[in-house]
Amino acid sequence: MKRILMIVGIVIGLLVIAAVATVASAFVGRQSITDGFEINGIRIVKDGIVSVAFVPIGTGEVALIDAGNDKSGKAILAELARRKLRSDAVKAILLTHGHPDHTAGILLFPNAQVMALGPEVALVEGRAGAHGPLTRFMPVSPTGVKVTRTLQDGETVMLDQMPVRVFAVPGHTAGSAAYLVNGVLFLGDAADATSGGTIKPAPWIFTDSQAQDQSSLVHLDQRLIQDGSDVKAIAFAHSGVLVNRLTPLTAFAQQNQ
Ligand SMILES: [Zn+2]
Numbered sequence: 499m500k501r502i503l504m505i506v507g508i509v510i511g512l513l514v515i516a517a518v519a520t521v522a523s524a525f526v527g528r529q530s531i532t533d534g535f536e537i538n539g540i541r542i543v544k545d546g547i548v549s550v551a552f553v554p555i556g557t558g559e560v561a562l563i564d565a566g567n568d569k570s571g572k573a574i575l576a577e578l579a580r581r582k583l584r585s586d587a588v589k590a591i592l593l594t595h596g597h598p599d600h601t602a603g604i605l606l607f608p609n610a611q612v613m614a615l616g617p618e619v620a621l622v623e624g625r626a627g628a629h630g631p632l633t634r635f636m637p638v639s640p641t642g643v644k645v646t647r648t649l650q651d652g653e654t655v656m657l658d659q660m661p662v663r664v665f666a667v668p669g670h671t672a673g674s675a676a677y678l679v680n681g682v683l684f685l686g687d688a689a690d691a692t693s694g695g696t697i698k699p700a701p702w703i704f705t706d707s708q709a710q711d712q713s714s715l716v717h718l719d720q721r722l723i724q725d726g727s728d729v730k731a732i733a734f735a736h737s738g739v740l741v742n743r744l745t746p747l748t749a750f751a752q753q754n755q
Pocket residue numbers: 595597670687704
């Protein structure tokens with residue numbers, strides 16, 4: 499009996515270690531987020547584990563890419579204050595996807611249009627859950643957020659004078675989006691940058707389908723090359739910006755075709 503208990507104990511211990519290692523592996527080896535990093539007039543603000551991008555779209559007006567992990571919006575409000583702007587200066591929030599660490603600050607900006615791809619709307623609004631190995635256990639309840647503009651794959655949204663190209667990159671979630679804004683490609687959680695400057699796919703444990711995510715990244719690379727899109731840098735939600743054009747995504751695509 500004692501022996502059986504010991505074996506059960508060891509097995510449980512090993513399972514716990516495996517689970518912790520799996521979650522930890524999603525975070526180690528990432529290029530860290532640099533708070534205040536600027537490229538082409540777009541500024542990255544670090545909000546704990548996630549980044550929010552500030553895109554100037556007109557005089558005294560900004561758009562955000564994602565809305566952070568903090569319901570009180572401390573980092574976002576501090577950046578607005580630094581610009582001598584109030585919260586009504588945020589005219590649009592472009593969501594890369596609906597996981598709660600990207601949507602927490604939305605309700606602080608009632609003046610902002612909230613934009614997401616169609617397949618993501620129910621997740622953003624809290625009417626449906628995610629489907630990843632871990633994310634499927636997150637409770638589903640209304641977030642109070644309303645998506646006010648549903649985006650289409652391939653469209654160009656005009657934010658005042660600033661064009662934003664919209665790409666569907668399903669996999670991390672069903673309606674994950676990438677945005678190309680003023681030469682910066684935002685991949686959200688569809689990918690991460692490694693400390694070595696390469697791209698890796700979304701972490702399996704938080705992702706609906708890593709296989710679909712990988713093929714979305716390959717397809718996105720093909721589309722951007724075919725279009726002759728001018729990509730200067732690639733930004734990620736949980737890791738730092740890579741500034742050597744489309745090269746890291748193309749290298750990823752070549753290895754994963
Ligand atoms: Zn996510």
